[in-house]
Amino acid sequence: MNFTKTRSDLTVMLIFSIAVLTMPIWLAPIGAGYPDLLQKFAIFGIFAIGYNILFGLTGYLSFGHAAFLGIGSYTAVWSFKLLTMNVLPAIFFAVLMAGLFAALIGFVSLRRSGIYFSILTLAFAQMSYNLAYSVLTPITNGETGLQLTLQDARIFDGPAGEGLPSTELFGISMSGYSGFYFCAVVLIIAFFLSLKIFRSPFGMKLQAIKSNQTRMKYTGFNTRPYLMTAFIISGMYAGLAGGLMAVTDPLAGAERMQWTASGEVVLMTILGGVGTLFGPLLGVGIIKYFENIFSAVNEAALHNFFSFLPGFLENLMVTIITPFVGEGWHLTLGVLFMVIVIFLPGGIMEGLDRIKKRYKTEGASEQTGDKE
Amino acid sequence: MDAIFLQLLNGLDKGGAYALIALGLTLVFGTLGVVNFAHGALFMLGAFCAVSFQKLLTISMKVRDESITFFEAYKEVPYLEIWFGDFGSMIIDWSVPLSILLTIPTMLLIGLAMERGLIKHFYKRTHAEQILVTFGLAIVVQEVIRHFYGANPIPTPAPDIISGSAPIGLWLGLSENLVYPWWRIIYLTFSIIIITAVFAFLQLTTFGMVVRAGMQDREMVAMLGINVERKFTIVFGMAAVVAGLAGMMYAPILPPDYHMGMDFLVLSFVVVVVGGMGSLRGAVAAGFLLGILQSFASLNEIKSILPGIDQIIIYLVAVVILLTRPRGLMGRKGVMED
Numbered sequence: 026m027n028f029t030k031t032r033s034d035l036t037v038m039l040i041f042s043i044a045v046l047t048m049p050i051w052l053a054p055i056g057a058g059y060p061d062l063l064q065k066f067a068i069f070g071i072f073a074i075g076y077n078i079l080f081g082l083t084g085y086l087s088f089g090h091a092a093f094l095g096i097g098s099y100t101a102v103w104s105f106k107l108l109t110m111n112v113l114p115a116i117f118f119a120v121l122m123a124g125l126f127a128a129l130i131g132f133v134s135l136r137r138s139g140i141y142f143s144i145l146t147l148a149f150a151q152m153s154y155n156l157a158y159s160v161l162t163p164i165t166n167g168e169t170g171l172q173l174t175l176q177d178a179r180i181f182d183g184p185a186g187e188g189l190p191s192t193e194l195f196g197i198s199m200s201g202y203s204g205f206y207f208c209a210v211v212l213i214i215a216f217f218l219s220l221k222i223f224r225s226p227f228g229m230k231l232q233a234i235k236s237n238q239t240r241m242k243y244t245g246f247n248t249r250p251y252l253m254t255a256f257i258i259s260g261m262y263a264g265l266a267g268g269l270m271a272v273t274d275p276l277a278g279a280e281r282m283q284w285t286a287s288g289e290v291v292l293m294t295i296l297g298g299v300g301t302l303f304g305p306l307l308g309v310g311i312i313k314y315f316e317n318i319f320s321a322v323n324e325a326a327l328h329n330f331f332s333f334l335p336g337f338l339e340n341l342m343v344t345i346i347t348p349f350v351g352e353g354w355h356l357t358l359g360v361l362f363m364v365i366v367i368f369l370p371g372g373i374m375e376g377l378d379r380i381k382k383r384y385k386t387e388g389a390s391e392q393t394g395d396k397e
Numbered sequence: 398m399d400a401i402f403l404q405l406l407n408g409l410d411k412g413g414a415y416a417l418i419a420l421g422l423t424l425v426f427g428t429l430g431v432v433n434f435a436h437g438a439l440f441m442l443g444a445f446c447a448v449s450f451q452k453l454l455t456i457s458m459k460v461r462d463e464s465i466t467f468f469e470a471y472k473e474v475p476y477l478e479i480w481f482g483d484f485g486s487m488i489i490d491w492s493v494p495l496s497i498l499l500t501i502p503t504m505l506l507i508g509l510a511m512e513r514g515l516i517k518h519f520y521k522r523t524h525a526e527q528i529l530v531t532f533g534l535a536i537v538v539q540e541v542i543r544h545f546y547g548a549n550p551i552p553t554p555a556p557d558i559i560s561g562s563a564p565i566g567l568w569l570g571l572s573e574n575l576v577y578p579w580w581r582i583i584y585l586t587f588s589i590i591i592i593t594a595v596f597a598f599l600q601l602t603t604f605g606m607v608v609r610a611g612m613q614d615r616e617m618v619a620m621l622g623i624n625v626e627r628k629f630t631i632v633f634g635m636a637a638v639v640a641g642l643a644g645m646m647y648a649p650i651l652p653p654d655y656h657m658g659m660d661f662l663v664l665s666f667v668v669v670v671v672g673g674m675g676s677l678r679g680a681v682a683a684g685f686l687l688g689i690l691q692s693f694a695s696l697n698e699i700k701s702i703l704p705g706i707d708q709i710i711i712y713l714v715a716v717v718i719l720l721t722r723p724r725g726l727m728g729r730k731g732v733m734e735d
Contacts, residue, residue, distance in 0.1 A: 086525040133716060137723065140432050140524050140674075144666050145719060148712040151663055160705025284663065288532060295529065348544045356544070359536030366530040367518070 034224065038217055045209045049202065057314055060201045065313050067208035068269045071215045073293045073305035075262020078219060079255050080291070081300035082228060084235035086143045088287050089130070089150030093123040093260045095157065095282035097267025099164070099171055102277045106177040110190045112199055112207070116268040123264020124257055131256035135249065138238070150284055157279040170278030192272050204273045211269060215262060216306075222258070223302060231255050232300075263290075292362050298374025307373055312358070319357060322350040399566070399575045404692045406565075410581050410650075412688020413588030414440075417643035418665040419672065419680035420595060421636030427612045427675045428629040431516055432524055434531040437662025438538040439504065439637050443644030444653035445542055446503055448551050450496035454489050490556040500645045501638055508637025512630050535659065543655040550652035555580040580649050587646050591639060592681055598635075599677070608632055612675070667715040673728025683726055687711050 097119035104115035134145040157165040192199040298304025559579040566575025599605035672679030695707035
């Protein structure tokens, strides 16, 4: 965080915006310059930024944020089905719905803290997941997932012509690069808001809650409304991300709400660095990028990769690595999760800080050496 | 009436599994103060112990099938049958109960390794970090199992002799149509035996006394010159064995797959919360209670009034309990109430 405080926020925003908008260019050399993956970066970036506002600032570990993601997706798809294929109302309703549910769930969950809060949010997420799969089938279309059909009403668009319509923003189709740029602009706005929250008195209060809630209360400060606001904001971010998922690909399934999905966003946030501005984005980038690469690799590709080694070594390396790639990507994820929590609880940002510090102290000692 | 009775039994059965897992969770939390999200993985590992042992016993060789004379036909005959004849096939039939003998040492070893290798380093870290690292461990264990056993559930039937149903209707003087699978009755009995054994161990032995004292006031016990840490490590191993046995015996009821642990874990946590964090009796009582509630909620008569209630009843109960009585049904006053 010190990194950002030394420059003015405007510069940070400017650099950030340019970096995000030019992603297709500077990510191309490492094979990540195609719209599908870029959209994922942006969408999960928003999700993680929002999650960071809750977990990073207040320290409340929610295990149920995927529920809001799912709610956002369902709402957006319903908006496509009932109203119009324009993405703006879809996103508006997605954020609104997620906010409403966050208010409801937050009202109950935030009465407790610590493990209880984690378990309560987990219980709510599982509840939504189970309901989406079973009773709410008329709304969620159960296992198949909610999709667009030719029979949809779409009041403002009129009846569909030939084939399924695609999502659009005033005539611009939201697929491929235009979809990415839309997500990128939303990401920039979302990041700007989170920056403002971090710098505001409100953000300071959230951080104070994290460091010592009891003391906050003793000073005559009611922490509940602040926690509520943070929870709702992060729920709305998740809803926004869910809505964008539906924008880039108009279907929604219950598996988006499963608690492993909640675990994933926790991991992204922690990997990058909890409570830092850029950490969550870094985590998203790394995880989504390696997910993309690792899940595509198969045994033949590995043999190819290690072909420079002598035969038995090649086979050995392939046998060792095979469980971690392809279908086994989750294993890599789990190992990464453990390694990060054990050795680097502050995430990559903390790692960078440590390196910087070591470098600085070394530099300082060299200087004193010169003087002598 | 019959339906209600059946649901009661079903509930007790499910409750038995919940109670066993929740018991282990509570033991670990009460002694080590660690929230173990990998406990469900131990349950799953137990179930896979049953699977592995069955596979191990039925390693077969191809033998010419003499009953078919038109062409050369081969059938698979387990080595055990070839070597020991009828006795061999009897061993294979009873592989699931026999794997208890194998499961206990295996799970004990896994539990001890887990505690010494990982959990030990997390005593002093925050609950959030404990949750996260054990969550990661759970994913790792689960994925390793998937790598070796595949993603599909593996049917692991109970021995043929006890595969039928017990005419409990006749025993109790109810209708003759009321039957219940033998294995489920065995499971219920088994879980009650294990629970009794754990409680007896804690109440009647010196070791158990020290553990209980340690749960009350760890520093005081340590000051009396007792190596609390070692005792607690053994408790962790015990919890692992209990969870493993619960899973192993559950294999014939629910064909094990790699994510069954996660499914049970979430429910078991809810059970622990309802029973009261740190209360062993509460965990057992809440386990059975929620098991019964869940199976009654899946009665058709109730589902027609409140659709979907069977899916969420447990979570609803947990939410209500947490809001009205945060320490749980039998939790001690002042323990983890915030």
